[in-house]
Amino acid sequence: MNIEYLDYFYKVATMGSISKVAKSAHISQSALSQQISKLEEVLGYKLLDRSNKGVELTDKGLIVFKYADNIVRTYEAMIEQLHLDNENARNIKIEACWSIATYSLPCVMYKIKNKFPNHSYELNPNESDLIEENVMNNICDIGVIYSKPKNQNLSYYKIGMDKIVLVSSSNYNISDEIDFKDLIKYPLVLLNDKMHVMDPITSKMKELGLMIDNLKILYNSDSAESVKLSVLNEFGIGFLPYTSIKKELYNKQLMLINIADFSIEYDMYLIHDKKTRENKVLYEFVEYFKSIAQKNLC
Template identity: 45%
Template sequence: MHLESLKYFREVASEKSISKVAKKSYISQSALSQLIQKLEEDFGYKLLNRSNKGVALTELGEIVLKYSNNIIRNYETMVEELETTVKQHNKVRINGTWSLVTYSLPCVIYKIKKKYPNHQYELIASTREDTITDVQNDICDFGIINDALDPEHNLFTYPMGKEKIVLIAPGKYNIPQKIKLEDLLHYDMIMCNSNNNIHKNLEEALKTIDKKVDDLNIIFNATTDGAVKLAVSNGYGLAFVPYESIKHELYEKTVKVIDIEDVSLDYDLYLISKKLGQLSKARKESIEYFIEIGPKSFC
């Protein structure tokens, strides 16, 4: 029995006419009659009574029609679920910091997409803590976080290099190209409160001169690197930002990078995911290629 024949049988039963269904389906009446006859032969029962007025279901035809609706509906549901499952298995969700998702990761994903055109990718800006939770709960497939994980998380972890952090000033700001850490106390500062690593590393650096972040002249805190860059471009003060996020502003010369003697606020980046053996083929392939091309492919 072919499902196609069952579908035609259902249509004929509904229209009570082989000729009408043949015309509507763009097949010959004789071809459709043969399909219905073959279906009857497969079952071994007469399903339709034929007359000059059309066709009518036999008692056994009524039974076939009743079950054909379920069979066809279940088949269509099965096909739909198969397609949905395949699409979901080919979908790869990636978490990262706002600056990484906005500036660095798109170039990497572009190259991965070229290698695996059937995979679908989604980038999501997220905090370190939310990324860890999302990976554990299968909300995202892998993420890029700053700082190493504790072993208790039981996740796959791979070092991906460092995020370079720079001090920027307005392009026309009157400030030396290189300053000492203590010189920061004499300038207005803008902080990004969404990047805990910058704050933490700056706090550690200031300890070396017996100072704290609270000792700086912080004009205001912003929620994103974008807001910080805009404030610096408008001449409101200095700020620490990821280098990848200011390439355009450096080209336009609306900001400039200021060196600080013997101070680095760079922090480590790590790729995290479930153990590779637990992942679908699309996710495992994407992670492995991401590791292969690595930070050298960041925008």
């Protein structure tokens, strides 16, 4: 099977349009359709239903779509390693939970680049479960996640701690210390639950005989910057990773609100395949990362 067929299929399924993918790939629609048809022929199943409105995945197409991205990325990683001229210089791929990748690791990466200038680096955000899977499948070399990995075939090392804090605008009408039950008095802007904030909140509310519906949630957002801007504009208060608001705290644009009977803290762990030791270059990189990370998180 031509890996390119699978790559085009994944892009078409993601965009829902053959014409859009053909335009971005600079090939004709008919050529792209033929490649997808060849993939369907090889696999023996119809993968896409085509219409004037675009394309939709069939039941078999959904199964192929589930695996296609990882297959393509694994293939590309293999080709990349084959093309390396110098085994002492490689492209090191790192995936981290979005707040760690965005706010904690840039300072570490600067230090690492100075130590290993011949390597190139990719730092991408992802979700914990997918990071574990991608490390095991060699799609990325290392990961940084909250809490210890679930997969027992991964090695892990604690590099630091982050906490989720409640903040308001410095001018917002709220005390700098409240009880947990006081949360229901204020409008909340929340991150979509990439940080697993809702579990401890829900548990604490049950303990106090309250329900999530008692909270005045204005909206949920995928973006920490969106939540931060809403809080700065005094639309309400919000929970954010401490690393994401240090600048605003220093400039006194935001104020920390201590919840007397509640806190959310997460350990951060570097994870990698236990076979990393067999690769001298990668093992040296991982050991240096471990030695400097705690003191150099942004």
